[in-house]
Amino acid sequence: MQFIVQGYPAFAYTGGRPYSPQPPAVVFIHGAAFDHSVWQWQSRYLAHHGFTVLAADLPGHGRSPGPARTSIGDMADWVAALVEAAGLPEAALVGHSMGSLVALETALRHRARVARLALVGAAVPMAVGEPFLAAARDDHPAAFDMEATWGLARNSTLATSPVPGSSLHGAGRALNGRAHAGVLAAGLGACNAYRPDMAAVRSLDLPTLVIAGKRDQMTPMKAGLALAKEIKGARVVTLDAGHSMMTEAPRETLAAFMDFLRGS
């Protein structure tokens, strides 16, 4: 499904269902240099279980053209504009990694547009190491290898994939390796620079779920737990997975979403 957001076409996967702006709605926001398909095993299920689903491709990612945004704030404004362009009064925001920061900032800047907040693989601040940033700035293959390798639990290729026949590492590496030049650097730079107004975070009055991976190599579990402590009433779910819980533990991640989004 294509919308026009901030003057450019914007693609969002609707979970295999015709789009209709009926509540409750869920907007999924991917991480740096990925796209909507990282939510394959949650978005389609939700769309077939009573939710209006938009799994977005951020600008410059996947099928959404336009320049990749270089700050979390700009991405948050874009997400709010997408919600509006899609004719939704509000939506639950589900974000992964960089997308979790975008979801959080959208809630801070555009509170009325956000019904709930689910933060997956989140950390504030989300420091990115200089070797990773430098490789991304050069669009060097090593940057994508780092993203794919550290984005999963250690030695993930040596374990059975939850998706029969699919290599978590290979699929992730192939997906982020398709990113246009500069997109990974823009995303990582935005993550590294993001410093939210923590007073505003502490005063957020929004049902929030934080999902942290026990084997997360990028945003260690303790960082996710620390962020959850800053958000009033935040619910925490920890999973036996690395940074990409939605692909490493798709069913468990989905179950956490369903519990949270149904308000149980």
Place this chain on the structure above:
Amino acid sequence: MDHSGPHRPPKVPHPETLAVHAGQSPDPATGARAVPIYQSASFVFPDADTAAALFNMEVPGHVYSRLSNPTVAVFEERMAALEGGAAAVATASGQAALHLAIATLMGQGAHIVASASLYGGSHNLLAYTLPRFGITATFVPARDLDAWARAIRPETRLLFGETVGNPSVDVLDVPAVAALAGEHRLPLMVDATVTTPVLSRPLDQGAHLVIHSATKFLSGHGVVIGGVLVDGGRFDWNASERFPTLTAPYQGFHGMVFTEESTATAFALRARREGLRDFGACMAPMTAFQVLQGLETLPLRMARHIESTRKVVDFLAAHEAVERVHHPHLASHPDHALAARLYPTGCSAILAFELKGGRDAGRKLIDSLALFSHLANIGDAKSLVIHPATTTHFRMDDAALAAAGIGPGTVRLSIGLEHPDDLLEDLSRGLYASQK
């Protein structure tokens, strides 16, 4: 993959480790360390909602062993890891993998540009069988890049070749043909049966899809028939605008658009959800288990295959009964430099040679060999010999044979794991007998 420059990628497991471990956690139900054989046609649904969700691809999991099976999935994931691919689909044979790939990508009216140096079975499928279903092929000399380019037509949907041609042992310039494919927004698929992911990873060289006959080196024991199709995950099907099977709604699955569903594994997804579902050429769990037994030792075996092959090639090249040896190890081979670049550790345990005395001498040689088994296979632990013109390639006319680099007296060897001195002794006796 170019990793030059100041940036260092993170450490990842080596091929030897992937061959033993990739895709397998100890069995969660029993703790079994070996890969269990899940000899079950179907799998119980925990509840009605999950059943519906599994059928509608809302959640991942096993439903029915024609679509996926836990034992087969270990093999698939291990191959995807070894090849550096996004996903893999195991098939009943290597031929089934080739057919599955083609049927996933195209339909009536489509066209394939293929190397003339193909396994006879692949040539049969492309030259004689697929035209009946409206899919045609143009065969071009593997080394002639201009011929590849000239053969591409508006209806072309695939470029296809073997990493190392069988039996003529010519080397496909995968990076060059992949670049040509990229210029035309077409995928390049290679059959890497002869080279295996140990000697090269075609996806790293630019290919988009890889197939193997798992019957050969991957297994190494010659006791099963199997194949596998690996999706590199990098080809942009949308930008190509020529693959509606992947980019347009599919009524056979509730209007699913596979490239929307999974950007990186759209091809493998359709191959599984349509191809395995409807054509049904799946791999059996027992077969996957047996292939995996061989796969664990693939890196060790390939090193020995290559070492012994070099000795046999040198021996034959110096033998007075041999007119010519076809193997890139020899400086006289036209692909010697290319092979050294693409396959620095060696490229083939298959070789061919022309005997003095032609067809009759070939027959005498084959009948007098003791260690070399006369049969239609390659990549076994046992050394093998065959006369292609009367067996694997017998349906090809003389012109097609010549295009594939096969003469009436060509003899093909697949060098096994016996001690190389014993192989040389056997060949020496056979060559002597052939000239009598």
